[in-house]
Every structure is written in C-alpha cells, then in structure tokens.
Amino acid sequence: MTRVTRRRFIQSSATAAGGLMLAFHVPAFGKAKPFDAATGGSEINAWILIDPDDTITIRVAQSEMGEGVMTSLPMIVADELEADFKNVRAEYADANRSVREGGVYNRMLTGGSSAVRHSRPYLQQAGAEARERLVKAAAERWNVAPAECYADYGKVYHRPTRRSINYGAVAADAAKVSVAGVKIKSPRDFDLIGLPTPRLDVPEKVDGSAVFGMDVRLPGMVYAAVVHCPVLSGTLRGFRFNAVRDKPGVIAAVRLERGVAIVAETFWQAKTAAEALPIEWDIGEDGRAFSDSMQRDFVAALDKEGALVDNQGKAAETMDLADKVIESQYVVPYLSHACMEPLNCTVQVSPGRIDVWAGVQDPLSALKAAAETAGVAPENVYVHNCFLGGGFGRRSHPDYVREAVQVAMEVGQPVQMIWTREEDSRQGQYRPMAAIRFKAGFDISKNLIAYTNHSVTHSILSGINPDAVKNGVDPTSVEGLSNMPYRVANKRITHTIKNTYLSAWFWRSVGSSQNAFALECFVDEMATAAGMDPLHFRKRYLADRPEMLNVLDQLAQKSGWGKRMAYGSAQGMAIHECFGTICAQVAEVTVTEKGGLTVDRIVSVVDCGNLVNPMTAEEQIESGIVFGLTAALYGKLTIENGRVLETNFDTYRMLTMAETPVIETHFALSGGDKWGGIGEPGTPPVAPAVCNALYRITGRRIRSLPIKDYYLSRA
Amino acid sequence: MIRLRINGQDHELDVDPATPLLWVLRDNLNLTGTKYGCGIGQCGACTVHLNGQPVRACSTPVSQASSFEVVTIEGLSKDRSHPVQQAWIAEDVPQCGYCQSGQIMAAVSLLKRNARPSDADIDAAMTNICRCGTYTRIRAAIHKAAAMMGDA
Ligand code: FES
Numbered sequence: 001m002t003r004v005t006r007r008r009f010i011q012s013s014a015t016a017a018g019g020l021m022l023a024f025h026v027p028a029f030g031k032a033k034p035f036d037a038a039t040g041g042s043e044i045n046a047w048i049l050i051d052p053d054d055t056i057t058i059r060v061a062q063s064e065m066g067e068g069v070m071t072s073l074p075m076i077v078a079d080e081l082e083a084d085f086k087n088v089r090a091e092y093a094d095a096n097r098s099v100r101e102g103g104v105y106n107r108m109l110t111g112g113s114s115a116v117r118h119s120r121p122y123l124q125q126a127g128a129e130a131r132e133r134l135v136k137a138a139a140e141r142w143n144v145a146p147a148e149c150y151a152d153y154g155k156v157y158h159r160p161t162r163r164s165i166n167y168g169a170v171a172a173d174a175a176k177v178s179v180a181g182v183k184i185k186s187p188r189d190f191d192l193i194g195l196p197t198p199r200l201d202v203p204e205k206v207d208g209s210a211v212f213g214m215d216v217r218l219p220g221m222v223y224a225a226v227v228h229c230p231v232l233s234g235t236l237r238g239f240r241f242n243a244v245r246d247k248p249g250v251i252a253a254v255r256l257e258r259g260v261a262i263v264a265e266t267f268w269q270a271k272t273a274a275e276a277l278p279i280e281w282d283i284g285e286d287g288r289a290f291s292d293s294m295q296r297d298f299v300a301a302l303d304k305e306g307a308l309v310d311n312q313g314k315a316a317e318t319m320d321l322a323d324k325v326i327e328s329q330y331v332v333p334y335l336s337h338a339c340m341e342p343l344n345c346t347v348q349v350s351p352g353r354i355d356v357w358a359g360v361q362d363p364l365s366a367l368k369a370a371a372e373t374a375g376v377a378p379e380n381v382y383v384h385n386c387f388l389g390g391g392f393g394r395r396s397h398p399d400y401v402r403e404a405v406q407v408a409m410e411v412g413q414p415v416q417m418i419w420t421r422e423e424d425s426r427q428g429q430y431r432p433m434a435a436i437r438f439k440a441g442f443d444i445s446k447n448l449i450a451y452t453n454h455s456v457t458h459s460i461l462s463g464i465n466p467d468a469v470k471n472g473v474d475p476t477s478v479e480g481l482s483n484m485p486y487r488v489a490n491k492r493i494t495h496t497i498k499n500t501y502l503s504a505w506f507w508r509s510v511g512s513s514q515n516a517f518a519l520e521c522f523v524d525e526m527a528t529a530a531g532m533d534p535l536h537f538r539k540r541y542l543a544d545r546p547e548m549l550n551v552l553d554q555l556a557q558k559s560g561w562g563k564r565m566a567y568g569s570a571q572g573m574a575i576h577e578c579f580g581t582i583c584a585q586v587a588e589v590t591v592t593e594k595g596g597l598t599v600d601r602i603v604s605v606v607d608c609g610n611l612v613n614p615m616t617a618e619e620q621i622e623s624g625i626v627f628g629l630t631a632a633l634y635g636k637l638t639i640e641n642g643r644v645l646e647t648n649f650d651t652y653r654m655l656t657m658a659e660t661p662v663i664e665t666h667f668a669l670s671g672g673d674k675w676g677g678i679g680e681p682g683t684p685p686v687a688p689a690v691c692n693a694l695y696r697i698t699g700r701r702i703r704s705l706p707i708k709d710y711y712l713s714r715a
Numbered sequence: 716m717i718r719l720r721i722n723g724q725d726h727e728l729d730v731d732p733a734t735p736l737l738w739v740l741r742d743n744l745n746l747t748g749t750k751y752g753c754g755i756g757q758c759g760a761c762t763v764h765l766n767g768q769p770v771r772a773c774s775t776p777v778s779q780a781s782s783f784e785v786v787t788i789e790g791l792s793k794d795r796s797h798p799v800q801q802a803w804i805a806e807d808v809p810q811c812g813y814c815q816s817g818q819i820m821a822a823v824s825l826l827k828r829n830a831r832p833s834d835a836d837i838d839a840a841m842t843n844i845c846r847c848g849t850y851t852r853i854r855a856a857i858h859k860a861a862a863m864m865g866d867a
C-alpha cells in the first residue's frame with residue numbers, strides 16, 4: 001500500500017524514476033528511447049546526432065500537433081543520410097540554441113501548411129552533409145579515397161574491398177571532419193521520401209506516455225487556474241482573496257491585467273477557489289456587444305466602397321450591359337479553435353533563467369514573449385516544446401505563455417497554468433467574422449462577362465503586423481478571393497477591414513476557411529445562371545489552369561460525378577487552392593424526410609506537387625475534412641452582452657464518429673518544385689461542397705454558416 | 716483518507732472526496748495519460764474503467780471510485796501489447812493524440828461487451844470527441860482489434 005499526498009509527491013518526485021517525471025529535457029519521440037535525452041552520441045551537425053549503437057536522433061524544428069512533422073521531416077533528413085529509418089528517433093530542436101547560434105534552426109513556426117515546403121531544401125542539405133562526413137570519416141579510417149566509398153542503409157561501404165562500417169562506429173570521427181560543396185539528391189534518387197511511413201509518435205500516443213504541455217511534472221510544481229474578464233476587452237478592478245485564501249491547497253492569488261490567477265497545490269483546488277473568488281470587472285462599452293448586430297454592421301459595410309484588390313477590364317460597365325446579373329452575399333461567424341488540449345503552460349523561474357514547457361506552434365515567438373514578460377535576455381529563456389494537443393493556428397499565439405510567466409514570476413515556484421475549456425474558449429483569437437458579396441454578369445449566350453466581389457472581414461494582421469496590411473487590404477482576409485482562379489475578362493475585387501473588440505487569429509486554412517465557402521457556393525450559383533452543370537462550368541472557366549482541370553477530371557471519375565442519387569440525396573462539389581495546394585471535393589449528402597441531414601461520403605482529389613509521406617498526407621486530408629465539416633454544420637460563436645456563449649463542447653458542438661462520412665482521398669500530383677502543403681487544404685472545400693449538394697436537394701441556397709441554423713426540407 | 720485501487724495498485728490519498736477522479740489521477744498520482752478536455756462529461760478524453768465500465772473521470776468524484784477497480788490507459792498493458800493498442804498502431808490512428816487515451820479506453824470496453832461490433836454499434840458506443848478527426852481510423856482499428864481478439 002503506497003500512500004501519496006500531494007505534498008509528499010512534490011518532495012519525492014525529484015528522485016522518482018519513470019516516464020511521468022519529465023525533468024529538464026525536451027520530450028523526444030520515436031522507437032528507440034522515447035524519453036531519454038540524447039546523450040552519449042555524436043552530433044554530426046545541429047540536426048543530427050548518432051549514438052554508438054546506431055540510433056540516429058533527428059531534430060525537428062516544427063511542432064507536432066497531429067500533422068505528422070515528427071515523421072515527415074526526419075524522413076527528409078534520413079533519405080539523404082541513407083539511414084535505416086528503423087533506427088531513427090526524433091526530438092525537438094532547441095529554440096534557445098537557435099537564438100544563441102544565429103538561427104541555426106531557421107524558421108520554427110509551424111503554420112501556413114509550410115513545414116515540408118519550406119524546410120525540405122535545408123533538411124536535405126543537413127542530411128547530405130552528415131552523410132558525406134560519415135563517408136569521409138570511414139574513408140580516413142580505412143585510409144582509402146572517399147570516392148571509393150558510399151553510404152547505404154546506415155553503413156558506409158568501401159566498394160573495392162566490400163568492407164563496411166556502421167554509422168555508430170564512425171559517428172565520433174564524422175563529427176570532426178569537414179566537407180564542402182555537398183549536393184543534395186534530386187527527387188528521382190529518393191528512396192524513403194514518398195513511401196507511406198507510419199508515424200514515429202504513434203506508439204507513445206497509445207499508452208498515455210506522450211508528454212503534452214499539461215503532462216509536464218516538475219519537482220515542487222504548483223498549479224494555477226485563471227479567471228478572465230468575461231468580456232474580452234474588459235479589465236480587472238479588484239478581487240477579495242481573503243474569501244478563498246483558506247480553501248484547501250490555496251497558495252496565492254496573482255493579479256493579471258485581464259484577470260486573476262489562483263495558485264494551489266492541485267489544479268482542482270486552484271480551479272475551485274478561482275470560481276469562488278469574488279471579482280469586480282471594468283467591462284465598458286463592449287458589454288453591450290451582440291454578434292447579430294456585428295453581423296448586420298459587416299453586411300452594411302458591403303454597401304460602401306472598399307479598397308481595391310484587383311481590377312481588370314471594365315467590370316462595372318460590362319455589368320450594366322449584361323443580359324443577366326446575379327448577386328449574392330454570404331456571411332460567416334467567429335469561430336474558436338477548440339484544440340482538444342486546453343491551453344496551458346508550465347514555467348520555472350530561476351535566477352537569470354526562465355524555463356517554459358508548453359505545446360507551442362512557434363517556440364521562437366514563445367521564447368521572445370517569455371523574455372519580454374520576465375525582462376530577461378532571450379538567450380536565457382529555454383522553451384521546451386511538448387506534443388501539442390491540437391494547434392490549428394491557436395498555439396502560434398503566445399498569450400498563454402505570457403500569462404504563465406507572469407504567474408510564475410510572482411509565485412517563485414514552478415507553476416503549471418491551465419485555462420479551463422471555458423476560459424480557453426473566451427480568450428479571443430477567433431477565426432474572423434466576414435461578409436462577402438458577389439455579382440456576376442452574363443451575356444445573352446450565358447457567357448460570364450463580368451464579376452465583382454467585395455468582402456468585409458475582421459483583419460488578423462492589422463493587430464499583429466500592421467505593415468503587412470497594404471492599401472487597406474489584409475492579404476490573409478482575401479486569400480482565395482484575390483486569387484480567384486476562374487477566368488473572366490472584367491473583374492473587380494475590393495475589400496474592407498472591419499475590426500471589433502474581439503481578436504482575430506489564424507484558424508486552420510485562414511482566409512480560405514470563409515472565402516472558399518462563399519466563392520465556391522457562388523460558383524454553383526453562376527453555373528445555375530449559365531444553365532451549366534457545376535463541373536462543366538468550373539472546367540470551362542478554369543481552362544487556363546491545367547492542374548485544376550486535372551484535379552477536377554480525376555474527382556469526377558473517382559466520385560462518379562453525375563451518377564443517379566436516391567430522392568433526398570445529392571452530390572455537390574467545390575475546388576479551392578489553399579497555400580498553393582489544390583483540393584477538390586465531392587460531398588454526397590442526404591436530407592431525410594423529417595429534415596435531418598447526413599453527410600454520407602466525401603471524395604477528395606489533392607494536388608500538392610509532391611509528397612514526402614503519403615500516409616500522414618492522407619490523414620491530414622481526413623482531419624481537415626472533419627474540421628471543415630464541424631464548422632460547416634455547427635460552428636458559431638454567439639456574442640451576447642459582450643460575452644461568448646459557446647464555451648464548451650455542450651454548446652460548441654464537434655462532429656462525432658457517427659456523423660463522420662465515408663472519406664476517400666486521392667492524390668493527383670503534378671510534381672514540379674512544389675512539395676507538400678497538406679495540413680490545411682482539406683478544410684476549405686467541405687462547406688461549399690456540402691452546401692452545393694444541399695441546394696440540389698432543397699432548392700435553397702445556404703449563404704451563411706453554420707448549416708444547423710437552417711430548416712432543411714426536400715424540394 | 717480515500718482508498719483507491721488503480722491499475723492493480725492500492726493507494727490511500729488525502730484529498731477532498733468531491734475531487735473528480737480525473738484530477739486525482741493527474742495531479743495526485745501523476746497518471747497523466749488520462750486527459751482533461753472539457754471537464755463536463757462531453758468529450759471522453761478522461762475515460763477510464765471502473766470495474767471494466769467506461770466512465771468519464773472528470774465527472775466522477777473520487778469518493779465514488781473508491782469501491783471499484785480503476786484502470787487507466789497506463790494500466791492497459793505494460794508494453795502496448797493490448798490488441799486495441801496494437802490495432803491503433805497498425806492503423807496509424809493518433810494525430811495530435813490528445814483524445815486517444817480516452818478513445819482507446821472506450822474501445823476496449825466496447826469490445827469487452829461486444830466482441831464483433833458492427834459500424835452501428837461503434838457509432839453508438841464511441842461518443843468521444845476527436846478534434847483531429849481520426850474517426851475513420853478509429854473505426855478501422857476497432858474492427859481490426861475485434862478480428863485480432865477473435866483469432867487469439
Ligand atoms: S474531460 Fe471528461 S469528458 Fe471531457
């Protein structure tokens with residue numbers, strides 16, 4: 001019989017062994033030794049470490065939030081390294097080292113579906129360079145010319161004598177030699193890249209041993225629960241700590257700008273006390289905000305002139321001359337990310353040094369935020385990235401890191417700060433609200449001759465990078481609209497920024513998340529106006545986009561486009577380019593007699609140029625579809641009196657297993673220089689494909705999301 | 716003092732009996748494989764077994780658990796050898812992985828009750844949320860585990 005009290009645990013855990021105790025090393029992933037810090041090996045370069053037993057540790061500068069970078073990026077390095085992938089483990093690259101060593105890990109932000117696309121060249125270079133060093137070290141040991149040697153599957157071979165030596169045996173020497181002018185492989189020489197490869201992080205994710213931010217345990221660690229002002233722009237006036245100070249486990253209260261943190265021995269104690277804490281807020285004007293009236297304001301702004309995004313031909317004049325004009329407007333609500341793991345961060349403040357443990361999408365921005373908050377030099381901040389229980393853009397914002405540092409500075413003990421699901425949902429950083437209007441003019445032969453589009457969107461960049469907002473346009477707000485792919489001689493695209501007191505942030509697929517819905521639904525409206533099948537209409541006006549045509553042709557074939565559907569069921573399609581990757585989908589949807597909705601099947605065809613790991617790529621498309629479908633069917637934040645109503649899964653509904661359609665994913669890769677870009681493009685086409693199918697069943701257009709707000713009935 | 720039997724080990728704990736089992740597992744016992752997702756019984760990330768039945772630990776006061784045998788993800792096997800874990804690996808199910816302890820615990824108890832669940836049985840039993848949308852693979856893994864367990 002063991003007896004554990006909280007206090008005893010804090011004292012005893014410093015020496016406790018086992019996977020639960022995570023002291024000062026970064027969690028590492030992979031088969032070989034999941035949680036041991038890499039020691040005893042030789043560092044060939046900043047990315048690669050080889051142990052005498054041939055274990056190869058490859059460092060990953062991007063964040064593992066489910067998209068598979070802990071596997072796909074090591075594959076790139078390992079391919080060049082001619083490593084046996086069975087011996088490869090992955091660990092996070094150290095942001096502090098990158099700060100100290102002139103950015104040795106390059107970009108560390110994970111976002112914009114760019115992990116593979118951005119880093120492939122320099123990861124290949126790192127792998128190739130290490131391989132050549134191993135070859136050179138082996139050649140020196142054998143006293144032969146390096147040109148007579150080659151590397152394969154974890155060994156260096158001397159061709160004439162057929163001798164071989166394991167990497168582990170020459171790694172120490174390889175770390176000392178230098179090589180120059182190493183060339184990287186061309187794609188036809190890849191042998192690992194392109195092979196479906198199971199994820200390295202899966203084993204730890206089936207036995208509970210994977211360490212997420214919330215699973216970090218430090219000696220002497222205490223927990224903080226935070227209560228923020230229920231209105232995002234509100235501030236703290238005061239609170240009465242005395243009312244809760246004697247509750248079990250309570251240690252301290254920390255005053256924050258927008259709230260209070262209660263620190264206690266366990267999180268439950270902290271949370272219970274925080275909820276009982278009498279607090280007074282300064283709420284102000286925004287306490288009268290309602291999302292319904294915000295939406296009306298967004299729509300009203302559509303009537304005013306916007307900033308010019310693109311102008312070709314004579315859109316207005318041509319529209320006046322058109323035989324037929326259609327006009328529609330679409331609206332979308334604010335959405336939260338609802339990462340499965342609520343936001344949390346663990347901080348230890350020591351003299352002259354700050355250690356931060358959290359799942360973050362950008363360790364460098366987290367490091368900078370922690371340094372600023374604590375007033376220490378960035379070189380003295382260590383960010384230990386963990387597995388991310390979902391990111392979807394949210395974890396690239398370091399607000400939760402800042403707050404945890406603030407709390408830890410006051411408490412003088414390591415603190416794990418957790419935002420409850422409700423707090424997490426209320427802290428802003430939402431997918432923007434938007435209103436989007438289109439007009440299309442057709443001539444007497446039903447040819448599309450004029451197109452105008454005006455969007456009104458809460459800008460993400462005006463808050464964080466105002467310089468990137470050019471001529472009144474935030475480029476992230478018009479993703480998918482500014483580069484509208486359909487050919488029309490006369491088009492005019494305008495935009496208006498409209499910000500509210502809520503804050504907008506990157507949300508899986510960013511601008512495309514709302515713009516693809518609006519545009520691709522309107523494309524179906526144009527097809528109807530032109531009397532054409534949605535597929536043929538798209539193909540006709542995408543005639544100068546061969547990759548898109550190819551994707552559409554494959555989609556039509558794989559989905560059986562145009563096949564007979566039962567009464568109450570229909571197909572709908574959409575195609576969208578997001579971060580350079582084209583994804584087209586056909587949704588098969590049923591409306592039951594009673595007005596119920598089922599999404600039965602979604603077929604996707606994707607062109608991201610080339611793929612590193614087809615297995616994780618397929619998983620990402622599946623994931624993006626469920627994410628997009630969740631938003632399309634249910635996603636909506638309602639604001640009443642300045643407060644967000646949907647703060648937990650009872651009101652902010654998630655798609656469930658029973659509601660998930662059959663998902664079929666196909667790749668139509670066009671090759672070339674484009675590599676990857678797969679985490680987000682599966683999301684944008686879902687909503688319009690489903691809504692376009694619904695139109696065919698109900699005869700009604702869906703021009704706002706979520707779909708749950710509509711009464712559906714078969715036409 | 717609360718007595719608990721977790722993964723075959725007895726514990727005696729000095730905690731408020733109203734504390735949800737979830738936080739006792741995570742904060743007092745450092746069994747962090749059981750996750751906090753919503754705290755209101757909606758998501759299933761905190762699923763553990765009480766005498767083989769799946770319960771949501773966030774909504775189960777620790778006092779209620781004391782008369783039962785508690786099994787958490789850590790207690791399922793020592794070496795990921797449980798057929799459900801093996802099937803999860805074979806189907807490459809987890810993405811971010813945060814919901815997966817709960818999914819696995821829910822699947823294990825489904826398969827205990829129903830050795831060959833149909834898709835409809837799976838839909839009815841597997842109500843855990845996965846924000847990463849791994850549902851298709853979870854379904855395949857449950858069928859695979861059922862087959863593996865049937866063959867054994
Ligand atoms: S945390 Fe228990 S059901 Fe969500």
Ligand code: FES
Pocket residue numbers: 066340389390809810811812813814815844845846847848849
């Ligand atoms: S794997 Fe991420 S929530 Fe399920």
